[in-house]
Amino acid sequence: MINEEYKAMLGGKSVIRELAEYATARGKEIGYDNVFDYSLGNPSVPAPASFTAAMTDLYAHGDPVALHGYSPSLGNPEFKQAVADYLNRKFAMAYTANHIFPTTGAAGALSHAFRAVTKPDDEIVTFAPYFPEYGPYTAGAGLKLTVVPADTTAWQIDFAAFEQALNPNVTAVLINTPNNPSGAVYSAATLEKLASILTAKQAEYGHDIFLISDEPYREILFDGGKQPYPSTFYDNTLSCYSWSKSLSLPGERIGYVAVNPKATDADLLVPMMGQISRGTGHNCPASSIQLGVAKVLDETSDLSVYETNMNLLYDALTSIGFDVVRPGGTFYIFPKALEENATAFCMKAKEYDLILVPSESFGVPGYFRMAYCIDTDKVKRSIPALERFAHEVYGK
Amino acid sequence: MINEEYKAMLGGKSVIRELAEYATARGKEIGYDNVFDYSLGNPSVPAPASFTAAMTDLYAHGDPVALHGYSPSLGNPEFKQAVADYLNRKFAMAYTANHIFPTTGAAGALSHAFRAVTKPDDEIVTFAPYFPEYGPYTAGAGLKLTVVPADTTAWQIDFAAFEQALNPNVTAVLINTPNNPSGAVYSAATLEKLASILTAKQAEYGHDIFLISDEPYREILFDGGKQPYPSTFYDNTLSCYSWSKSLSLPGERIGYVAVNPKATDADLLVPMMGQISRGTGHNCPASSIQLGVAKVLDETSDLSVYETNMNLLYDALTSIGFDVVRPGGTFYIFPKALEENATAFCMKAKEYDLILVPSESFGVPGYFRMAYCIDTDKVKRSIPALERFAHEVYGK
Known part of the structure; x- marks a missing residue:
């Protein structure tokens, strides 16, 4: 019907x-x-040409049964380890392979992140301006999306408005930096203040509030600037990534959720995402693309x-x-x-x-x-x- | 939280x-x-070697921006057309590209099919023995899964038990032929009787009952036998397919839903599946794999x-x-x-x-x-x- x-x-x-x-x-x-x-x-x-070369090599010399075989339900272990190593190198984190959940792009990553750390009818807070697909993405997880009005002076965060939006129904906060559509990069000061408010509110409400950080533009930075890594500011962070932009692979649908090793139940969250997949029809990014991307993690287009x-x-x-x-x-x-x-x-x-x-x-x-x-x-x-x-x- | x-x-x-x-x-x-x-x-x-050759050719001569670019949200049009043509040739159907929704394997196909033709708390009927993942798959769509006891003599359908299981809350029926785990192939007689019962019950209940047909083993047939195509027996059929088995590409996560052109709202169902994707984090199978598979549709491993x-x-x-x-x-x-x-x-x-x-x-x-x-x-x-x-x- x-x-x-x-x-x-x-x-x-x-x-x-x-x-x-x-x-x-x-x-x-x-x-x-x-x-x-x-x-x-x-x-x-x-x-990058190195990605084409890696894929060509896999097709020329890889065993097709391994190349195209099922990934384990929590993702290819070598790929996960390579991603953890890369993030640890780059951001001084302490991820293991078990903290990395490979997904079909950032949309797949967010879908799992939302469901892992909220339940239907919870409230999730994000900041204007925001990617319009956050509407259907969060609705799909049964969440109420609350939008904090924009800081129009610098597209950082209007913290007064943020504090006003918070209440005990809020179990997750969603950020996107570098930001679509504003192009803003959240500063260390912004991320510090965000973390300190969340830490205080967790204590006040007596429950975790997870920070879901959508980071597909992480490598596209101007004027020699850096993007401070949000997870280094706040333990209860799920970093959602996609190689759509950095490797120009949007159609290949490959990304991940990285669970901060100090988050609550950090070791359970990736296995829980495996359970979430069973209900949504998700099943890891394409196996050959996992193997190819693993070989060019340090590169970008x-x-x-x-x-x-x-x-x-x-x-x-x-x-x-x-x-x-x-x-x-x-x-x-x-x-x-x-x-x-x-x-x-x-x-x-x-x-x-x-x-x-x-x-x-x-x-x-x-x-x-x-x-x-x-x-x-x-x-x-x-x-x-x-x-x-x-x-x-x-x-x- | x-x-x-x-x-x-x-x-x-x-x-x-x-x-x-x-x-x-x-x-x-x-x-x-x-x-x-x-x-x-x-x-x-x-x-098949032809798939490897097709992919190698795409990597050698394809424009990387097109090869790895976003698929339109309802799938690559050439791929959809090729699939429609193939099915029309093989099963004398009249699909257009607009009836084909490319998905990340059969799991992705079922996830969209369930949501398109049921609503949470509806009942969906399947037949023992059945693939255990139907449990979490249907639960993820909020459905109650009713299992009809097995016909243990031939692993076809126990129609008396089926009729007993039907009631007005049933809005979809799920079959899997050739069947995992029994290896049974539903005969034309089985599919005809199933269709006639469903047609009668649609009239009796005054609402559509969709047949969701899970067909990843369609080409693995023994003793020169054929698998009658379920959609030719019943208009309200969504055929869910994956190339996991026929092309040995399980890790690449590529399949589709094919909407019978005579189904209720046949022209709306694929666009509706596009809306469903927004809530689940699905976003088409990998772009390069769509292009590669399109070139070897008539082949199998x-x-x-x-x-x-x-x-x-x-x-x-x-x-x-x-x-x-x-x-x-x-x-x-x-x-x-x-x-x-x-x-x-x-x-x-x-x-x-x-x-x-x-x-x-x-x-x-x-x-x-x-x-x-x-x-x-x-x-x-x-x-x-x-x-x-x-x-x-x-x-x-």
């Missing part, structure tokens, strides 16, 4: 997807090269194009007169729209073949997101269009 | 997994070659070893005096144990280094499963052990 709830969801199309579809259609009219499509966050640089694009756009936007916080990482920038209604602003931009995403779905009104994971040449060609749009429509 | 429900699940270890772990440990003592391990259903033959092994075991078991139905397909055989308590029987078999799985977890007492996806040489060497065991312990 058809599930009416999912059927009803078909009405509500994602704004981002609608804009991307419009961009594709418009591209058929005027050539996609002439559409300044800033809608979608798809990596535009290839996977050439991510420099994102910084090049960011600099071009940041300079152009500020010189036009946009109010914009300089991104510390990711491939997004999140300027203030030139009128209060961001959707109206983005609709007008379409007339200039600028595909910009209004901020309402990110939980903050009046801004827009540009995903600049596109050719630098197109970024350059888009700047005159941005200038004309701001001048002709808004007198800038 | 730790989810106590999943934590409690850690206690209950799967019998199959426990036996497999025992087999591995015992292998360390006496050499794994000397352990007659019939516990696990992992394909023992390699993927060399599956003949399974028939060779089945013949050896069937002949040995019957000549020893076991009561056993000849499998029509799969790589399982499901003889009657030589005492009422199948678990006691299998524990005694361990003394002969025979790793057999007792039938209780498959929903029928008194039988045992042998998964003969192992080397033929080991099957041959196991027969004297089987003979000694039956003779020394049971006087056969």
